[in-house]
Amino acid sequence: MTAAARTGAAEAGPRVTDHRGGVWSIAVPIPDNPLGHTLVHLVETGRGPVLVDTGWDDPDAWDTLTAGITACGFDVTDLHGVLITHHHPDHHGLSARVREASGAWIAMHAADADVVRRTREAEPGRWLDYLVTKLTAAGAPDEHLAPLRAARAEGRVRGLPGQRAALPDREITPGALLDLPGRRLRAVWTPGHTPGHVCLHLEEDHPAQRPGHGRLFSGDHLLPGISPHIGLYEDPDDTTPTDPLGDYLASLEHVARLAPAEVLPAHQHAFTDAAGRVRELLVHHEERLAGLRALLAVPRTPWQLAEAMEWNRPWERIPYGSRNIAVSEAEAHLRHLVRRGLAEAVPGSEPVTYRAV
Numbered sequence: 071m072t073a074a075a076r077t078g079a080a081e082a083g084p085r086v087t088d089h090r091g092g093v094w095s096i097a098v099p100i101p102d103n104p105l106g107h108t109l110v111h112l113v114e115t116g117r118g119p120v121l122v123d124t125g126w127d128d129p130d131a132w133d134t135l136t137a138g139i140t141a142c143g144f145d146v147t148d149l150h151g152v153l154i155t156h157h158h159p160d161h162h163g164l165s166a167r168v169r170e171a172s173g174a175w176i177a178m179h180a181a182d183a184d185v186v187r188r189t190r191e192a193e194p195g196r197w198l199d200y201l202v203t204k205l206t207a208a209g210a211p212d213e214h215l216a217p218l219r220a221a222r223a224e225g226r227v228r229g230l231p232g233q234r235a236a237l238p239d240r241e242i243t244p245g246a247l248l249d250l251p252g253r254r255l256r257a258v259w260t261p262g263h264t265p266g267h268v269c270l271h272l273e274e275d276h277p278a279q280r281p282g283h284g285r286l287f288s289g290d291h292l293l294p295g296i297s298p299h300i301g302l303y304e305d306p307d308d309t310t311p312t313d314p315l316g317d318y319l320a321s322l323e324h325v326a327r328l329a330p331a332e333v334l335p336a337h338q339h340a341f342t343d344a345a346g347r348v349r350e351l352l353v354h355h356e357e358r359l360a361g362l363r364a365l366l367a368v369p370r371t372p373w374q375l376a377e378a379m380e381w382n383r384p385w386e387r388i389p390y391g392s393r394n395i396a397v398s399e400a401e402a403h404l405r406h407l408v409r410r411g412l413a414e415a416v417p418g419s420e421p422v423t424y425r426a427v
Contacts, residue, residue, distance in 0.1 A: 083137055083141060084096055084097065084135075084137045084138035084141055085097035085138075086141040086142060087340075088142075089111075089277075089285075089334065089340065090277035090278070091274065091276075091277035092113060092114035092115075093111060093112070093113055093114075093272070093285070093334070094111065094112045094138075094142045095110065095111050095340075096109070096110045096111075096112065096135060096138030096139070096141075096142070097110075097134075097138075098124075098125030098126070098131050098135050098138070098164075099125075099126070099128070099130055099131055099134055100125075100126050100128075100160045101126060101128050101130070101131070103160070105160070105337050107125075107337075108125045108126065108337065109334070109335065109336050109337060109338075110122065110123050110124060110125050110135060110138070110336075111123070111287055111334055112138075112139065112142050112144070113250070113253065113255070114252075115150060115250040115251055115252050115253050116250075116251030116252035116253075117250070117251055118144075118149060118150035119139070119142070119144050119148055119149055119150060120149070120151045120152065120153060120174075120250060121149060121151075121152045121153065121174075122155065122270060122287045123152075123153075123154060123155055123161040123162070123289070123336055124152060124161070124162065124163065124164035125160065125161070125163060125164050126159055126160045126163040126164065127163035127164055127167070128163070131164060132164060135164060135168075146168065146171050146172055147172050148172070149168060149171075149172040149174040150174055150175075151174050152165050152169070152174050152175070152176045152177065153248070153255075153287075154176065154177065154178040154182070154242075155267060155268055155269065155270070155288075155290070155291075155336060156182055156263060156266060156267040156268070156289055156290065157178065157182040157183075157185050157186050157235065157264060157266070158264065158290070159235070161290075161336060162178075162186070162235055162236070163235070165235070165236040166234065166235070166236035169236060169239075175239040175240050176237075176238040176239050176240070177238055177239070177240035177241065177242050177248075178238040178240075178241070178242055179242045179244070179257075179259065179267070179268050180266060181261070181264075181265040181266030182264055182265065182266030183237065183241065183266065184265075184266075184305075185264070185265065185266070185303060186235050186237060187237060188305060189235065190235065195222060196306070197306075198221065198222050200306045201218060202218050202219060205218070205373075205394065205397065206421065207421055208371060208373045208397050208400075208401065208421065209371025209372060209373035209374060209421040209422075209423075210373050210397070211373070214390075217390075242257045242268050243257060244257055244258070244259035244268070245257065245258075245259075248270075253272070253274070254272065254274055255270050255271070255272050255273070256270070256271045256273055257270060257271075258270065258271050258286075258324065258325065258328065259321075260289075260291040260318075260321035260324065260325060261314070261317040261318070261321060262291070262298075262300055262314050262317045262318020262319070262321050262322075263289075263290050263291060263298040263299065263300060263318065264303060265303050265312075265314070265317075267289060267290070267291055267321075268289070269286055269287060269288050269289060269291055269325060270286070271283075271285075271286050271287075271328055272284045272285040272287070276331040276332060280332060280342065282329050282331030282332070282342075283328060283329050283330055283331065284331060285330055285331060285332045285333070285334055286325065286328060286330040286332070286333050287335075287336075288325070288333050288334065288335045288336070289335070289336050290335075290336055290337065291318075291321060291322075292322070292325055292333055292344060292347060292351075293335045293336075293337055293338055294333075294338050294339060294341040295338055296337065296338065297351055297355070298318075299395065299399060300315050300318050300399060300402050301395060301398030301399045301401070301402050302314060302398050302401055302402055302405075311405070312405075313405055313406055314405075315355070315402045315405070315406040316406050316409060319352065319355060322348045322351055323348070323352075325344060325348060326344060326348040326349075329344065329345060330344050333347070358403070359403060359406065359407060361380075362379065362400075362403055362404075363412055363413060363426045364426070365378050365379075366407075366413055366424055366425050366426040367425075367426055368425075369416050369423040369425040370423055370424060370425075371421050371422065371423050371424075372400045372404055372424075373421075374423075375403075375404065375424070376393070376397045376400035379396070379399075379400060381396060404424055407424075408424070411427060412426065412427055413426055413427055414427050
């Protein structure tokens with residue numbers, strides 16, 4: 071079957087695209103998510119095919135992934151390895167099942183492997199206490215905190231999302247060529263969206279001879295029409311301050327310098343002109359930081375700043391759990407503004423409020 075036929079037969083089977091040169095993508099569905107799907111990439115190597123990400127841990131996603139592997143001309147048992155761009159469940163969710171079915175190894179950057187390990191080992195009640203403490207410090211109102219406190223007091227503490235996530239067998243070392251016979255695939259550390267996010271640079275001529283340097287599997291770091299969430303990923307036992315937004319902006323500059331001929335992201339679609347997309351994202355974040363600094367003409371807590379920020383829907387329509395993510399993003403931006411000397415904490419305020427400088 072031709073690539074065009076496979077790609078056009080969405081109703082008859084998985085949406086699979088042949089990117090040529092031994093590279094395919096499989097659109098694996100994400101349940102109840104506006105993103106729709108994760109683009110799992112399959113790369114042919116001298117030891118068998120390797121996946122870049124795996125998709126969400128869901129029966130329909132598994133069926134789509136395995137059917138997609140078949141459409142690429144392989145069986146799931148042929149898989150040699152799994153390369154994880156980052157630990158989020160729409161990328162890493164099916165990794166354990168892939169390993170169980172095929173014996174494939176799983177590789178991930180050490181920083182994200184630490185997040186997986188912490189999540190697997192975490193006592194849910196302790197993490198709930200940490201979340202309440204963090205939200206209280208951010209200025210969350212009592213009506214938002216009350217359900218969390220009640221759940222803790224009544225012992226209604228469920229397992230954390232991600233506690234079944236697979237621990238990797240191998241480490242993806244930044245800058246290293248991966249051990250994939252017949253391919254030149256180099257790891258590029260791009261922290262920001264997660265602390266251990268990696269892009270994978272296929273340092274080979276583009277099969278269509280497009281100008282540029284190879285192809286880049288960009289995960290969530292560089293997407294054609296979306297700016298990824300940048301929040302805080304912190305260890306309750308580690309008080310070292312971090313600047314994930316600063317990390318992300320620096321990582322964008324790094325990717326632009328690679329000048330790939332084509333970008334193969336984990337969502338939406340493949341695209342060219344990585345440097346142009348990086349410029350758009352840098353401008354977007356500078357404009358957003360300027361807007362937040364204007365909002366801080368009136369001192370605000372992180373929660374109040376999140377309420378005032380522009381999202382894809384009005385604050386009152388943002389679901390309960392998503393508000394926690396929004397506050398985390400507001401805090402990441404605040405932290406970057408403070409680091410750049412453009413905002414500061416108001417002395418003696420509790421919860422801490424921030425103002426523009």
